[in-house]
Amino acid sequence: MSISGEAWERLTSWLPTNQDPERPQMQVATVTPDGRPDVRTVLLTEFSPEGFWFHTDSRSRKAAQLQASSAVALVVLWPGFTRQLSVQGEAAVASREEIAAAYARRSDFLKQLAWQNTHDFAQLPQAERVARWQVFAEHGDASRQPPTWTGYLVRPHRLTFWEGGVDTASLRTEFTATASGWEQSYLAG
Template identity: 55%
Template sequence: MSDLSGEVLAEVAAWLPPNDEPDRPQIQVATVDEDGRPDLRTVLLSEWDERGFVFHTDARSRKADQLAARPGVAVLVLWPGFTRQLVVRGRAEPLDADRIAGGYAKRSPYLRQLAWLNDDELAQAGQEQRRARWAAAAGHDFSAPPESWTGYLVRPERLTFWRSDAEGPSHRVEYREEPGGGWSTHHLPG
């Protein structure tokens, strides 16, 4: 797969916040289940670079199982007010241990605690029990990720940038990875 470069990399850089910005965008990640049907959920975009887009999750999750069986994935970044959207289609690759730990270290204290406590037992508990378990764990050390913490790099094959226009038609520009490497540009109807 080709790394992002040139015009497409410049477009990504103009649209997404830098990786050192603590407020991370929410993304929707679409996978395919064992019956070939789509599945969708919202996670945080941990970071991005010329290789692709990174998100982290629980290795015990349905999305992790689906990605292990079928690594094809689509990612949507939607801006407030439906003014812009970026759709990325590609393949998800598991991250190495260093990138998994690095993504965990950048999480807020709330999300680190959630990574440790969010299991089947907590999910089945009533609201009062969940809150009590949460409060009881508040003083624990959550500086290292749990074994169930993992992450993925989505290597793009196609990126579609859509921008609304209150005074005229919306505009879509799509970049497609070419078989011999590099990216082709396509202007599409809004």
């Protein structure tokens, strides 16, 4: 269900716009095939009433885990210490167009990272890693996207906005998707 009403208003007032070059960091929790939680930080690439996008390498652990189970939880701490957004939802591979557009918007550094952040590269001695990075920066072509570049859209079914304050108790405002729309409730922080 697309995010609407008060939940959407909160999102747009809490998070920086998709055009803001300073991207929020987001923890993405996934489930391993043997039922264990796994978590890592990514950048929130963009959001819309459809949900939240992040981008990664299709050979990564998170990609394998998402193929086996689409269940995810996200946490965005933005700005630090006073506001936390927690999301429960389902992740699906983003559209080819969205993935390409997100790649095109990346900085030159992040484009090169998408090419060179590989298992083989990680095995090299540090001096060799620095040297190969330099060679790619000078002679490589990172303008086209690597075949392993991918992205996910997380469609939420629960959004929890946590607010901390200095003059009262922290508070969570929660929106849960129901058959009749987004149901709002307040929870202790």
